[in-house]
Amino acid sequence: MATAAATALQEEDGYRAGWFERLAPYYKYLLLAPMGLMLIGFFAWPLLWLFRVSLYESRGSSGFGIGGAKGQEGGGFYVEGTWTLDNYIRIFSDEYFQDIMIFTVEFAILVTIVTMLLAYPMAYYIYKAGPRLKVILLILVILPKLSNMLVLVYGLQILLANNGLVNELLLLLGIVDEPVKLVYNLVSMTVSKVLLIIPYTILVITATLHGLDPTLRDAAQGMGASPAETFFSVTFPLSLPGTFVALLITIVWALGAFVSPALLGNPDLQTLAVEVPKQTFENVNWAVGSAIAFIMLAMMSLVVLIYNWILSSRMPWRA
Amino acid sequence: MRPLGRAAFHAFALLMVIYFTLPMIIAVLMSFTPSRFLRLPTTDYSLRWYVAFFNDLKWMEGLWNSLIVSGLTIVLSLIVGMTAAIAFSRYKFKWDMTVYTLALTPVFTPAVIIAMALLAVAYKLDLWGGYLIIAIAHSLWAFPLVIMVMRVSLEGLDKSLEEAARGMGASQWRTFYEVILPLVAPSVLVSALFAFIISINEFIMALFLGTSETETLPRIIYPTLRYRLTPLVAAASGILMLLTVAVLLLSARIMNLRRLVEHGRS
Numbered sequence: 001m002a003t004a005a006a007t008a009l010q011e012e013d014g015y016r017a018g019w020f021e022r023l024a025p026y027y028k029y030l031l032l033a034p035m036g037l038m039l040i041g042f043f044a045w046p047l048l049w050l051f052r053v054s055l056y057e058s059r060g061s062s063g064f065g066i067g068g069a070k071g072q073e074g075g076g077f078y079v080e081g082t083w084t085l086d087n088y089i090r091i092f093s094d095e096y097f098q099d100i101m102i103f104t105v106e107f108a109i110l111v112t113i114v115t116m117l118l119a120y121p122m123a124y125y126i127y128k129a130g131p132r133l134k135v136i137l138l139i140l141v142i143l144p145k146l147s148n149m150l151v152l153v154y155g156l157q158i159l160l161a162n163n164g165l166v167n168e169l170l171l172l173l174g175i176v177d178e179p180v181k182l183v184y185n186l187v188s189m190t191v192s193k194v195l196l197i198i199p200y201t202i203l204v205i206t207a208t209l210h211g212l213d214p215t216l217r218d219a220a221q222g223m224g225a226s227p228a229e230t231f232f233s234v235t236f237p238l239s240l241p242g243t244f245v246a247l248l249i250t251i252v253w254a255l256g257a258f259v260s261p262a263l264l265g266n267p268d269l270q271t272l273a274v275e276v277p278k279q280t281f282e283n284v285n286w287a288v289g290s291a292i293a294f295i296m297l298a299m300m301s302l303v304v305l306i307y308n309w310i311l312s313s314r315m316p317w318r319a
Numbered sequence: 320m321r322p323l324g325r326a327a328f329h330a331f332a333l334l335m336v337i338y339f340t341l342p343m344i345i346a347v348l349m350s351f352t353p354s355r356f357l358r359l360p361t362t363d364y365s366l367r368w369y370v371a372f373f374n375d376l377k378w379m380e381g382l383w384n385s386l387i388v389s390g391l392t393i394v395l396s397l398i399v400g401m402t403a404a405i406a407f408s409r410y411k412f413k414w415d416m417t418v419y420t421l422a423l424t425p426v427f428t429p430a431v432i433i434a435m436a437l438l439a440v441a442y443k444l445d446l447w448g449g450y451l452i453i454a455i456a457h458s459l460w461a462f463p464l465v466i467m468v469m470r471v472s473l474e475g476l477d478k479s480l481e482e483a484a485r486g487m488g489a490s491q492w493r494t495f496y497e498v499i500l501p502l503v504a505p506s507v508l509v510s511a512l513f514a515f516i517i518s519i520n521e522f523i524m525a526l527f528l529g530t531s532e533t534e535t536l537p538r539i540i541y542p543t544l545r546y547r548l549t550p551l552v553a554a555a556s557g558i559l560m561l562l563t564v565a566v567l568l569l570s571a572r573i574m575n576l577r578r579l580v581e582h583g584r585s
Contacts, residue, residue: 024491031406034399035422038462042455043425046436053439072473079441119337127334140339148520150540151556155342157548158349158357165345195338249427256429258523263544273431277527292486293435308472
């Protein structure tokens with residue numbers, strides 16, 4: 001019976017199975033082709049092209065690109081066929097852009113510090129929690145990442161407003177006498193940016209803690225170490241490699257801050273990411289927009305390179 | 320840990336949970352306000368802002384555009400992600416770890432950079448403003464997740480089932496279609512839902528790559544948050560939240576079902 005079915009199957013497939021099977025050695029390449037196309041065509045090439053566009057002469061803000069149909073004389077968002085470093089020179093010499101660059105880095109550092117200080121204890125709490133609470137906490141942690149960031153910003157705008165819940169609470173507790181300005185300044189920017197990044201950070205650190213060998217912890221405790229001693233001499237040092245990955249992700253995302261400064265900041269507190277659409281669409285200057293995006297990319301690549309360099313050199317916890 | 324320290328730790332976790340959930344709760348609560356202003360509803364709740372939303376052509380078009388883009392994103396990211404996941408789970412090849420890491424890099428690339436890079440390319444390829452290029456951009460964030468989900472699922476399959484099918488003479492294609500695919504179907508659905516959630520909520524890429532004709536819902540919300548804050552925005556946010564939560568519950572249910580099936584089998 002089974003043999004008959006197998007023969008029938010074989011016959012039914014017939015020739016078609018033949019040529020398909022003959023491609024067998026190439027299956028893996030065929031299977032990777034869609035991803036290759038996607039990664040090269042719509043990721044790698046665009047990133048390279050971004051650099052090329054940043055080297056075009058810009059038309060200046062007068063070159064109103066609304067009629068930017070391709071090949072149309074006078075239209076376009078950059079001057080085709082030109083090569084120049086002017087855009088970068090302008091960005092690095094203009095005080096306006098210098099301030100933005102410095103602030104972007106400062107803000108990224110601030111956000112990273114706050115995120116790490118909150119994320120590690122939270123991840124440790126989740127690691128220590130019972131199985132049921134752990135699942136609930138993990139869902140709550142990932143929730144902000146799965147919901148719309150604009151919804152979060154909207155909620156924060158309301159919460160932090162002068163007559164918002166936070167101010168009412170502060171007044172009620174007598175911490176302040178009159179409402180403090182919490183929105184459209186560094187406070188609201190940091191609160192929102194941290195909220196947008198921290199789910200990733202917590203998840204990576206939690207995963208790291210769960211990946212640790214529990215026998216080491218038990219051994220330390222068995223030898224009479226207090227929970228605190230165990231944490232500082234075993235768990236924490238062992239979790240450092242994963243924590244550094246979390247740190248890397250946090251810095252990269254913090255450098256790309258867009259929503260927080262655009263919606264909860266003020267004109268004095270702007271980042272490179274906000275400048276990209278501003279230059280591209282408001283000033284219709286794609287070349288400068290691309291140059292700024294490329295500078296951001298370079299900053300992030302630098303962070304990744306430093307990370308790799310630290311990882312490859314001998315660090316105490318790897319000895 | 321001393322009791323005091325323990326209590327402080329619990330309090331910290333509680334504060335964090337509030338921090339994570341309160342903004343969302345407030346945004347959704349606001350959408351039920353009967354007031355014309357941003358005043359949290361205390362006694363009266365009203366659906367007037369939802370009615371306003373569904374009666375406004377602009378918002379409805381945005382919702383429609385969002386659904387089209389996320390539909391396309393699901394298709395694209397499933398094709399790209401599933402084929403790659405099969406390749407990663409079935410074949411050993413040189414540099415497979417490097418290729419895998421490279422495949423995940425778009426997820427960690429901030430939206431502004433992807434958007435700006437794709438803008439110039441879309442302009443060159445005459446794709447600017449279309450649904451397709453927005454969906455491609457969203458797929459860059461979605462397909463790595465599909466790979467991760469599908470890879471775990473494919474590698475967890477019982478190899479003997481596949482061998483049995485092959486042994487009975489089924490072709491590789493037939494084995495995939497009739498044996499493997501039904502087994503991993505729940506994961507396929509879960510990856511599709513993840514792709515949907517990413518696409519329906521993303522707005523920076525949609526801002527760069529869309530035009531007024533292909534405006535997605537978040538892209539309409541964005542300027543209103545900047546310039547004129549009305550409860551209508553809360554209703555729009557509420558609808559986005561509702562879509563997301565519905566999809567999340569659905570995927571949680573699917574994953575649970577799978578666990579039940581697995582449990583029943585063993």
